[in-house]
Amino acid sequence: MASPVQQLPPGWAAEWDATHQRYLFIETASGKAQWEHPLQAPGDPMDPRSASVSPPPAGALHHTKRRQYAAGQTQAYYGSDALGPDPGYSAAAAPQPQLQQPAAPQQLFTPGLAAENQFAAQQGQGQPSYFAPPQQEYPSYGQQPQQQQQPQPGVNQLADQFGQMNMGMQGGQKPFQLYTTNLLTSPPDPRELDRPAPEIRLPHGAAITQSPYAQADASYQRCTLNAIPTTHSLLNKSKIPLALILTPYRSLKEGDESVPVVTDTVIARCRRCRTYINPYVTFIDGGNRWRCCVCGMSNELPQLFDWDAVRNQPGDRWARAELNHAVVEFVAPTEYMVRPPQPAVYVFLIDVSHSAVQSGMVATATRTILENLDRIPNEDQRTKVAIIAFDVSMYFFSMTPGSSDCSMLVVSDVDDVFLPKPTDLLVNLHESRAALEALLGRINEMFLDNHIIGSALGPALQAGFKLMSPIGGEIIVLSSSLPSVGAGALKNREDPKALGTSKESQLLQAASPFYKTFAIDCSRAQVSVTMFLFSASYQDVATLACLPHYTSGQTYFYPAFNASRTEDAVKFAHEFGEVLAMPIMLEAIMRVRASKGLRMSSFHGNFFVRSTDLLAMPVVPHDQSYAVEVQIEDNITAPFVVFQTAVLHTTCFGERRIRVVTSALPTTNNLSEVFASADQVALATLLANKAVERSLTHKLEDSRDALFSKMVEILTSYKSSMTAAGAGASAQLAICDNMKMLPVLILGLLKNVGIRQSAQIPPDLRAYAQALLTTLPSQRLIPYIYPNFYSLHNMPPECGTMGEHGIIMPPPLPLTSERLERHGLFLIEDGQTIFLWIGRDAVPQLIVDVFNLPNYETLRSGKTTLPLLENPFSQRVHAIVEKTREMRRGPYYQQLYVVKEDGEPPLRLWALSCLIQDRADVLPSYQQFISQLKDKVHA
Template identity: 50%
Template sequence: MSASQQNPSYFQANNAYSASGVPQYGIPAQVAPPPAGVQLGISQQAQQPGIPSDIAAPAGDGSELSAAAGVAPPQHDQPIAAAHKSRRAYAVEQYAYGSGAIANDLGGTPPVDPSAVAAPYGQPAITAETSTYSPMGGVTSGMQPSSSTPGIPATPAYGGYQPIAGQTAAVSTSSSGFVQQFSNLGLGGSTASKAATPAPSSIPLNQLYNIDLLQQTPPTISDLSLPPPPIILPPNASVTNNPNVNCPLPYMRSTLNAVPTSSSLLKKSKIPFALIIQPYTTLRAEEAPVPVVSDSIISRCRRCRSYINPFITFIDQGHKWRCNMCNLTNDVPTAFDWDARNQKQVDRWSRVELNNSVVEFVAPPEYMVRPPQPLVYAFLIDVSAPAIASGLVATTARTILESLDRIPNKDKRTRLAFIGVSSSLHYFSVAPGSVPNMLVVSDLEEPFLPVPHNLMMSLTDCRQGIETLLSKMSDMFTNTTGTTTNAMGPALKAAHQLIGNIGGKIICLMASLPNVNPGKLEPRDDKKSMGSSVDKSLLHTQNSFYKSFAVECSKSQVSVDMFLFSAVYQDVASLSNLPRYTSGQTYFYPGWNAGRPEDAIKFAHEFSEHLSMEVALEAVLRVRATNGVRMSTFYGNFFTRSSDLCAFPSFPRDQSYAVEVAIDETITKPFISLQAAVLHTTCEGERRIRVITLAIPTTSSLADVYASADQVAISAYFAQRAAEKAFSAGIQDARDLVVTRLAEMLQTYRKELMTSNVGASAPLQFCSNLRLLPLLVLALVKNVGLRKSAQIPVDLRASALNLIGTLPVKYLMQYIHADLYCLHSLPAEAGYPDEATGEIVLPPKMNLTSALIQRYGLYLIDDGQTEFLWVGREAVPQLIMDVWGLPSLEHVKTGKASLPVVEGSELSKRINAIVGKLREKKGSIVWPNLYVVREDGDPALKLWASTFLIEDRADMGQSYMEFLTGMRERIS
């Protein structure tokens, strides 16, 4: 029996979805009225026109073009495989059924895998010709919505299941807008120019639906996984009809999928116009391959220097092309249609750069200032008494030793250097075929290199000596006692002197506060100042050395990564300046000790993943746009070399960046183009250019601007702005910035797009595609980085702000709005691999509120950095036996722990599979620690876990309902 047959109502949440919970994009959308309780905006309250008869469906699905371009054709989604075993019923007669339930199962659309709608590169993206957008349920296939309320049968398990009274399903309906189709293009070698593009006013965009936020509580959190309103481009906007011509979401997404034509309209809307850019979506290139232009033909505009892309126009019988950025006419290279390797004519329309929005060019020699640099790692390892006592030296040496085969070294040029740091500098020298030597330099005022050679070792030629050094390193400092001096500043200068002429990465592993000049830091974590006006100064840099040295490193193509382990104050706010301006990252392990297996495993896993991550060297990022549009402000870890050029000594694969966009002139084009280009050197020593192109339609309607806004991208932009504001002006200013921007958007919407209920008692109305933006803003200001609390250590707050300012969108949303799963009553298929994909099926997500947590239940909270296993005070003994193999709840130890695999327990295997699946991250090195929290256990641990329930009122913060009510009063 299939899973859908066992739980029919669970899999019928919305008829617009296939059995797998993924939208079926190929079914034409039907014109339907707005759902009950949803009002059309004023721009859509007139009679709806029909679909224009002159827009015809394309003859094919573009798979021929995909095959020609070397991209796999679209694959249809498969239904969920048959479930393995039904859930086990436990003796719960003595326990009254509670009132909590999984809100996700009681209503709203089923969870949608974001990779299915804006997929990893090579899969078709959402386009106007294949789908329409339903603001209450994302992209739909045109089926009529179900009138029944979905839910899970009340199968008793560990205390049973009882739906919440009065909770209803969110309505999902097909949009009553238009279906945009591309006209047939003359492909197969035709060089005819494109047809005339229609004016902006003739392009029907996404429709505007009004909802009352106060009536949408609790929010349907599964909607966070839905795609944003689609980008609807005019017919013939691109030269080919490939589904990959516009940028997929993971690489670059805009806060607005319909751009105002004027600066005044953008200012009036109060919605920020920004781009969230992540040029690399996985840690290794083979996990998400990008099409490569194999020949050396790079065609660029002579004026604006943008790269040829799918949105240019061929003219003069294909001999010239018009730039979509600045309208300049450029010559098509003579070799553009010629394969020099095979000496034959090629089909122009199969070229990679005309069929894909994300491509890589192999750069010719003129793109190089010097020969490609090798990959260099300089390790600065704290060998003072605190580091030895915590086991940091031994764990670091062992992890590097075990990761030598994983360090990128395909070109056999990778080099390593090691410097021990305490009251002196300990250099390690290894010559090919010789044993390692340690050279100690005590002069910290003017650190120097004791020998000119063999301090920077070839990983290939000196492999045996490096292995010997790492295996003996922990024994070299066993007699280090009482030395608490940390000369990290001099060590940084020495490392820069060692690798500065080549460039590379300095990786600092410190277990104590630097206390020797330059870079000397003083303890300043006065608990009395936490939460006060003095608190904001604690996030400022204490010593200017860290900013000035970071600038020197950036000029020398050197990046710095910080791994911090101190059990006491370590001034993360000051030390994080080095990674912030050199495109590095700060990793914080408070109270770390290798004696705890969980600590050692976490660090070893993350450090090994960090060493094996492929990086781009000597990289620069520039973002270009259509005339009248410019990039105004950049946010992220890099150094701004000029107004529009960002420098990255090494370009990491686990960070994202925000770019604020300004409109300087009135836009007359039906759509604008934005293009990000990353010039870099790969780990293999090849110079390449990664080009990402995004096209967005324009509009002169405020309603269209709101109807096409992306709530996730807006939240990511707010997070970047808040992190920058917190470090420069303080926590309170950062919180006020985010909340004020949200209030301005709500007020503008109420004033400009509502025609009724304008009194003081009016409902809090907003467009449905932004219905979860207030929840995300509340989650952001309740995050540990921005939370108003006197109990948060400054180091922990600074570390959280670094994460907020760098995490890719996928992990950022999880970090500010954690995932909550019910484990004591799993659906039949949860915890088993899907037979079609092989991926472990996760249970549905719950709303972050204690109202859904039962005192007999078992729940998992996961924010991507930390996991909490919450056990209710009345959990039945059988549940404890199945999960821990222990007789009762009293025997379960709380705190940081590893979850055992209980022999013979199917539930134990399923929960371990779920936890393991949640730890898998292709775009992040993080290995979350697991904390066991008993409801009747440690109050401090319980309070920490409860702060993730953001819909509740806790730790001086408002509940979600109080937040919405306050917003209504503020804008009235």
Template identity: 35%
Template sequence: MSKYPIDPSTAPGYPQSSVYKPTASSHPQLYHQAQQSYQNVVPNLAAQPSHPAHYHQQPGTQINPHLVPSKPNPHIPPSQSNPYTLPSQLNPHLRSSHSNPHIPPSLSGPNIPHSQTQLVQGMNNLQMNPATQNIPVKSFNPATQYAAIAPNGQQKSTSVEPSAANIKSQISPQIIPPPTRTTPSKHSGEITSMLHAPTHPGVLNSQLNAPIHRSTAPPHQPQMHPTQSSQVTNMSTPPGIKPQMSPSTSSQFYPSPNQSHFLNYDASSQPWGQNIQRGSITQGPPAPVLPATPLPIQGQSQYPPTQQSGVAQFQNNLTPNPGSTPVLFPQHPMQTGPGQPRIPGSAPVNQFNQTHQQALPPELEPINLLDTRNILPKYIPDPPLPKVSTGVRTKTQFDPYMLCSTLNSIPYSKSLLSKSKLPLGVLIQPFRDIQSDKLPIVSTSCIIRCTNCRTYINPYISFLSGRKWKCNICHRANALPDGFNPDDAMKANNITGSYSEVQSPIVEYIANSDYALRPPQPPVYVFVLDVSNASVVSGALSAFCKTLIECIDEIPGDSRTQVGLITFNHSIQFYGIRGNLPAHIYDILDLEEVFLPTNNDLLVYLKEVKESFKQLLRDLPSIWGNSHSSDSCVGVAAESAYKMISQCGGRITILIAQRPTRGNGAMSSEQATSYLKKHTSNLESLQLSASTDFYKKLALDCCEKQVGVDVFVTCSQFTDLLSISALSRYSSGQVRYYPALSQESPNRIKAFQEDLHRYFTRRIGFEAVMRIRCSPGLALHTFHGNCFVRSTDLLALPNVNPDHSFAIQLSYEETLDEVEVAFVQSALLYTSVRGERRIRVATIALPVTTKLMDVYASANTQAIAAFVAKMAVDRLIESSLGDARTGLINVVGDLIKSYSVFCPANRSNSLTLPTSLRLLPLYLLGLLKHPLLRVNSLIQLDERSYQTILLKTLPLDELLSSIYPTLYSLHDIIEKSELTNELEGDHIIVQIMHCSAEKTSLTGTYLLDAGEHLILYLGANVSPEFLQKVFGVSSPRELVEDNSTSIKEFPVIENMLSERIRLLMSQIKWSRARSPVLMVLTDTSHCKMEFPKRLVEDKFEETMSYYEFLNFLRSKISK
């Protein structure tokens, strides 16, 4: 049987030759009948699940009753034939007596073949006839895939240069012009890939929302008619056909010791059909697309291998083994000689092969994903760095997580970027914790900057004669200040540290008063706590107060630090603290016009009232322990906290345990029911939208007064998190969500306290702004992250912390014809807790290329996946869930199509990408299975809203863990790990595994890092010796209770195996902004399915396996 079960030409019984071959000229009627049948039936055949009967049968399994013996095919050797085939009468798409609901009426007709054999024979006749080889076929124009479509279906003209009036209007956050949207029309708009998601809601200038690429066809390609755009056909599984499962789950099956107990999966077809059909703007039937040559007979399939894993799999869960596919090389990029442009695809095959006799760089080695099994690297890799000239003087290594680009060699023009089908942007984590030896601190009275573009001096500038230096961005010649010796600065072995600004791409300046608009303000922290019955019962209030008491001495600040406290339920309570006296409570019942008490004891110096403040926090849980209030006025409480610190700025921390029910921003029960019904009735058309703009307006007021707002939500019921999160989104704050927080779940309480501990003690900057500068010809297009965009290149950040992450999409203002290297520089100006104004500057150099080969070779797959995730969030907010999913599929589909043009020698039935991009389909499949984008009614609306926040704000490494979890094998960690020394302590590097049950065993123990959760899975037959060495027990039942996932205690046992496992878990925990919840699962745990549902490469419920996804992509792009 073929390795590609959805390929009709390799199905059993497919005739390999034919005597009669109708042509369009000789027999037009027969030709068009076969042609119409091919267009009507092939898409549905491609969607059918495969039934490879020669799959390895597990003991006790039964042969699929839908597979019946078929007659041997004389054209296929016995070793390659399949004794079973799917009867045509079981396939509703092959019956001519009934209409097919999946085929549009314009495409249906009475001439559909009555059997699969007749269909494929007719297809073969068309393929084998040389007269049909030159039939005009509808061409594919890559440029039209990224056109911005207006609601009326017309393309919109774009501009990225704002007017002076627009810039002036952005200085004040009071006036917010609505952003221009590029949402496709529901009737005729094309759903393109994520490269044109709508802009961040915080962008004020509507002219910034222009698309990166314009719909311009190359000179050799005619502009396509709107009705000729490529169509994505319905790929849903035919009704009545359900994917089969191996091993069988019948009552006669009894698992052997090496087989899995996870046999209760409920496989269902992926509902792609409606979602994908909406992505077409074709009004009539598509033009026929005929294969150029008959497909060869494939050898016997190698899939799936014998299954011996610890978790059950479906037949289609497996990825293919490496076959006998010949090694194919990508097409030489865009030129046949120096300065001689070549039309893609015009070179003959023999000329193509002659061009690639020289070795390719490793990043460009083509990989057929359908034939390649193990594509993961051995260890978690860091994002690749751009390759710059060796003449640049740098003595410190650049941190790729602080500033990285999606492309480390950027195209010289918009058209070349459009051909690559890749996004261009940068990811920035400006306040990231960096080792002291990699972050030089420069204290000088004169910060050297370009007098024209205000770029900070950096290692990429060049020194000129006459004590001058040339700016690397605008190329302006500037004078050097007195005392700066360029000869000493150019020495790479300079160890004095006096010229770090020209030897390190990341540097931090201690600025003078010229960089401050007002005297440094003291660090101010106000805590706003929910004291309703829900907060008390869940343990959230007690855990918050306890953690704050433990961290009160470690809160960043100095002798000027001030604190304040507000609580709320059905009313608001202010607390006056004076010295060592008991706190005085001011209870405000009137929520219409809240006023602040006139006393001066609401905001006090921490050093003067530290003990009284601690005692107040100890007493709060008991003061409100008997509270039966079920109301919440969080909107009024947040507004009161803003008024309290509006004169000096600072940080507001809010704890919320239930939905707001009183005052501003409240939502009644009737409104909540209506809102939930609207957002859950039709998930395909789900569009996330806030119920009120009160919180957004309050956040903008906070941003103007340098106040940041952070929100912690611990409610298990609907809270309207999407609306409340606007408080943090526009004030550069953060949101944390703990829906299952309960005193009965100690592991979740512990994770909540660990998050709070990091939050209270991490570094913080106040009154910050960040400006992004880039080379002429490039422009800033879209901003992603919690921020307020004050102007075209300036972000307002009232608070900044090490976990803040931003993404910025770049566009072209003009071609970079004479530019060899482009530069992007970020400069973060902030006030430290000690009142110092500091500037952290990071500069990255990106070579400019005219070759598509260099663009693919330099692709940063991790950054691209993170960038596409943020674009998917915008598409979900601005359009719908179905459009966001379709856009993700189009991203990888368009990329593979574009690379097939770049690499025309590939077989038509292969799925080839360069080595540098081999992981992108896997990451995008993880995104499709992400809770945000899954079409699953069991996912709560608040959970989906929270995931939009995380994908927008998470740092790169954490975001990748949430998209594609990292799987470690613990039972052999000693052989698969290495120890290094970082910061004078042990640092462990462990080999990673594919996220698939195929790689697991019932005798093994595994650790799954899934971002918010850290899952420790113990196989059913785990060795008692391993349990004794690591946990000090002989059975998994001694480690956890039957209905619990909380480990009683992780013992410290003095042996190498235990030490390395504990080091790995602590290393994951303390490197994260969010402390993951540890879950210990065994084969008897009530929630044991939490482990297999996070195995991205396997099929689970309505989602596809990785191999199914690859076959789906192949069928999609072949149309």
């Protein structure tokens, strides 16, 4: 092997610096080190010195002193081409380094008036003006100061010198670029959350086909790291948790790719680990066998794998969906069935006590069921339905198939629950449609004068379970009061003195063992429970939410529901209707498999863990998220690893299927690439689940401390490993560019109702927020912890109009009240609620155009329905509000609140609590939070 000196042209020499593990390239005329690069020690088998090495042109890059870079930091300086071209990677897709001078601290949140000037100038073009022209123009948000540090001209040439050097990544794939951001001078930019996660850069030829769908979309399955460390010690050094975020059954909107279905029941699985064939296997033995990408086992290919059953002729293997799509569904043969596929079964438990009837819940619920009968999944006409009403007694309804007759049977014995009739209580929806419609139209009238106060929810649940346990299905509970009679009776344990203290976490734990025990019985019988809760007073959501938690259902909460308020009725009817119409997976079990050396260590979400890694889910609703933590048990030698999630289920139209979701991720032994591949959205989703779980087993304070400590750990690891400061003090707080929004997401979690330090949050609201934190998919969870904030009065003229991809939304603003203006109209939304904030100096024309009212004084704050008026600005604002409601998956419907700047204090504080970068009560502002992190990291 030629020595480095022999490879260099005259006038240059190479010297190995053993102390810093790098080569110094020295210009012999001056005797100064001109540039350097870390390499392996001489004699290392991975030593790339055999590559052609040439120094930069003379004068291209001169330093009078040696620059002390940490080994892992060099890629941040040398850029993307330092490891040479890769045939499977497009350089155009890689983000280019931007060496810009960070914004000065005083420009952290300067008001964005540049857009206002533009808006004001449009008066002559038919655009209204709702404010006086500003006296001074500030740089708009995200705009950099004029002084920018230009990249030194020799950097790119320097990077080119190492074009063929392969360091860190396994198998020669393109490495991740690491860019460092100083959090002290980089305010959060909301647009960063719209950027995709770091690209998954697999070795060339990892997939056996060139299909663009060979990698699972992040909306189905994403990992906290898109490059997997090869050793546990490397993962531990980064302090970044390794986990998968799963939404295997996500809803599809217009334009989304549907999941391909393999209908020929030919299913190829590994004999050893039971992995399903996927785009990352390899064919051997002339294509007659395939090697598993998870365990390496050689398997025979089924004889009919290359046969087209539809045309009854030889088929094209490479056209099969399972070799081209990472998300695929197989129609299961009979060996996957313990019993014939069950029909969809719905049992409605409707609270008809005095408070439920008076609030209008009963009338709204029955009308919604009636209006959505055609939307309930019933393609095979096997769907069964039952209705049980309850107060302190239970009321069963017998419906005669083929007739409109129905009769009510009353059971007042709540201590020994029994079914009053063996048949006609659970009826076929198609055959008994007339009787069901007649009953739904009469239930509210039957109980209109009911003055009974109390709830036998526990016995009603037992009755519903007896009715459907031979089949399985979904119990949908609509309850308006605290259970008070029979099994599962609860007492009001709301204690204002405990709020904000260490005892508060006890209020978030189940008060009665009945609900967990009953939930486990339901899980065994393939019965799921979904709760709709409406109480105007304490209802113990924490206890009742146990049922959906262990049976894979969902909890919906409508505090102080009153159907006389149109907004309340619309929200409940919309969400209840969407739940009824939702295609659900029945009697499902889920298992996650991974390559050798990886093990699933813990699970978070709504399900019951039947064995060490088998998750039982009687019903799987759309858009419910799960988090699975992964442990590295053995050193990984493969160039990439594979994760595969398989869900065996029965569709609601009677077909047994297996949904398979496969992801492949490269491996790395380089810490800088571990950091550069981190997915901040997946990390925030995992930490939300872990925070809620910790708050239930420990204290809320422990949960908050754990979140803060994890952020400190990651920052400390990055500082010590990736920056020149190392273990010493520094004027910076460094983090990689792809994780620079993680601190503000952690701050959003700390300020979320489910975790926040406060003595003013009712236990029911906190328990419901925790249910959302553990079930929302990432797409809906991120705005829930980091809301969206838009300025409407001065938005660009195209916002609110139809563009190429639908309604054009305004540019998001940072979440600080410094952006609020007294003459402005702003929209704040967190995925659950929309606030329209009106400044006290808003001109009358703005109020007229949006609310059809003469002036600010006549505007009433609170829940409202936004009118659609005959003027362009009203139509644009209305379109933005509707787009906000439509753009996220799931059944939730966001209520709209009008918030006046000098209006009701509780409503103002609620809206302002969404602006998480501000200081609130005992909670720090973003700058204070960053300072706290800096003090801990540099301590």
